[in-house]
Amino acid sequence: MAFGGNIAAIKPLSFSHGVHPEEYKQLSCNNPIERMPFVAEYILPLGQHIGAPSKPIVRKGQKVFRGQKIADPEGFVSVALHAPVDGTIDAIDLFTHPNGQELPAIKIKCDTFSSQLVTPQEAGDPENMDLPEFISAIQEAGLVGLGGAAFPAHVKFSIPEDKTCQYFMVNGCECEPFLTADDRLMVEYAEELLDGVEILNRFIKAEKLYVAVEINKQEAIQVISEKAVSRNCPIEIVPLKVKYPQGAEKMMISAILGKEIPAGKLPLDIEVLVSNVGTMVAISQYFRKGQPLIERVITVTGTALGRPTNVMVPIGTPMIELVNWCGGITSDAARVLLGGPMMGMVQKRLDVPVIKGTSGILALSDHEARVMTEYSCIRCGRCVDACPIFLNPSLLGMLAKKGFWDEMAKNNVMDCFECAACSFVCPSAIPLVQHFRVAKGFIKEKAAREKFENRNSV
Numbered sequence: 001m002a003f004g005g006n007i008a009a010i011k012p013l014s015f016s017h018g019v020h021p022e023e024y025k026q027l028s029c030n031n032p033i034e035r036m037p038f039v040a041e042y043i044l045p046l047g048q049h050i051g052a053p054s055k056p057i058v059r060k061g062q063k064v065f066r067g068q069k070i071a072d073p074e075g076f077v078s079v080a081l082h083a084p085v086d087g088t089i090d091a092i093d094l095f096t097h098p099n100g101q102e103l104p105a106i107k108i109k110c111d112t113f114s115s116q117l118v119t120p121q122e123a124g125d126p127e128n129m130d131l132p133e134f135i136s137a138i139q140e141a142g143l144v145g146l147g148g149a150a151f152p153a154h155v156k157f158s159i160p161e162d163k164t165c166q167y168f169m170v171n172g173c174e175c176e177p178f179l180t181a182d183d184r185l186m187v188e189y190a191e192e193l194l195d196g197v198e199i200l201n202r203f204i205k206a207e208k209l210y211v212a213v214e215i216n217k218q219e220a221i222q223v224i225s226e227k228a229v230s231r232n233c234p235i236e237i238v239p240l241k242v243k244y245p246q247g248a249e250k251m252m253i254s255a256i257l258g259k260e261i262p263a264g265k266l267p268l269d270i271e272v273l274v275s276n277v278g279t280m281v282a283i284s285q286y287f288r289k290g291q292p293l294i295e296r297v298i299t300v301t302g303t304a305l306g307r308p309t310n311v312m313v314p315i316g317t318p319m320i321e322l323v324n325w326c327g328g329i330t331s332d333a334a335r336v337l338l339g340g341p342m343m344g345m346v347q348k349r350l351d352v353p354v355i356k357g358t359s360g361i362l363a364l365s366d367h368e369a370r371v372m373t374e375y376s377c378i379r380c381g382r383c384v385d386a387c388p389i390f391l392n393p394s395l396l397g398m399l400a401k402k403g404f405w406d407e408m409a410k411n412n413v414m415d416c417f418e419c420a421a422c423s424f425v426c427p428s429a430i431p432l433v434q435h436f437r438v439a440k441g442f443i444k445e446k447a448a449r450e451k452f453e454n455r456n457s458v
């Protein structure tokens with residue numbers, strides 16, 4: 001049953017361990033989603049999702065329309081790409097990707113005299129589709145998980161025949177400090193969100209539907225609850241405690257169902273599917289309006305930014321244009337991150353485009369950037385108490401310093417999902433999560449090499 005009463009009266013659920021970083025959401029959580037003016041050029045990297053890059057189907061000099069497909073999926077784990085504006089294809093070449101590499105992309109010169117109305121795409125009627133048609137439509141819409149990982153949505157929704165989805169959870173936790181894009185989306189696009197859930201559930205047929213929201217988003221909880229009641233949507237709104245990393249799939253499932261995902265397994269192995277609020281809104285917009293994934297909401301914020309807010313941004317917009325629209329970066333900025341302060345990646349250049357997985361741009365001053373001197377481990381155990389999956393980060397950190405990758409693997413470092421809770425609490429400022437990222441890279445590389453050698457020796 002949908003929750004629609006007094007939020008304070010509900011006891012929020014949570015998981016064991018975790019941390020409580022300072023919030024900073026107040027910088028932008030009350031700012032309605034804005035739209036910025038269209039800019040002169042857009043850069044669309046062909047690879048902006050997990051899987052194979054898309055394949056261009058346009059040529060230089062060709063006119064394109066806002067919403068028109070400009071690249072096809074290349075194989076199953078890949079999605080289509082669409083023009084975010086009316087304009088002309090200016091180049092198909094190598095451009096700097098937000099990850100720092102020079103990678104193939106399509107550059108569009110924006111038509112400054114256009115009304116920039118979306119040219120609707122033929123999405124089909126979800127009421128009259130079978131599962132393969134729906135999966136193909138989601139792939140054609142260019143949909144990826146909008147929570148940050150950018151995993152192709154149609155792959156996630158392709159439930160194997162030997163599996164079932166009993167529980168479907170919409171992830172509205174947004175537990176990263178500073179980020180408020182999902183919060184605003186839930187408040188302003190609640191109808192579309194629920195419509196997206198209802199469309200999707202025609203195909204995945206979950207018995208229980210949930211929207212998980214941290215209790216610090218009271219307006220979102222209230223609005224979704226009221227809309228769910230008014231449209232008779234059988235979804236339960238689950239208020240969760242404000243704790244990091246509450247929005248990680250494992251932690252959310254643990255909080256709501258009290259179930260653990262076994263090591264090396266996926267949520268579907270325990271009959272659960274999780275998707276982000278933005279993805280639900282995007283499903284609705286594609287099937288109801290014919291609008292593929294050509295824009296997304298981004299929180300542009302930080303104590304070193306002129307005007308923190310939430311903006312609906314065409315994919316491909318140069319970050320510098322977006323940052324300038326939001327007041328620009330102040331002179332005391334120490335660091336710019338893509339994403340939140342816990343899991344976000346340092347961004348050295350801002351002449352790169354917004355991509356489908358960009359959830360936030362964060363300009364931090366010295367204080368929040370936590371630039372600290374590293375000391376030796378004092379064995380205080382704080383990292384052990386923080387780790388939500390009960391690893392021993394202190395031990396793993398010591399093994400990492402010695403390069404004992406095999407020992408780290410035996411101590412389950414591959415289960416680490418790099419939430420950085422351990423690094424956050426460490427009084428010695430040991431960059432534990434960075435060590436674990438490096439170690440996981442070595443372990444994966446070694447496993448791939450051994451597999452290759454074994455195959456060749458047969």
Ligand code: SF4
Pocket residue numbers: 386387388389390391393415416417418419420421422423432433436
């Ligand atoms: S980064 Fe890894 S080891 Fe550290 S708290 Fe998160 S899951 Fe645990």
Ligand code: SF4
Pocket residue numbers: 376377378379380381382383384393394397425426427428429430
């Ligand atoms: S929190 Fe830091 S200092 Fe404390 S045990 Fe863990 S690694 Fe060592």
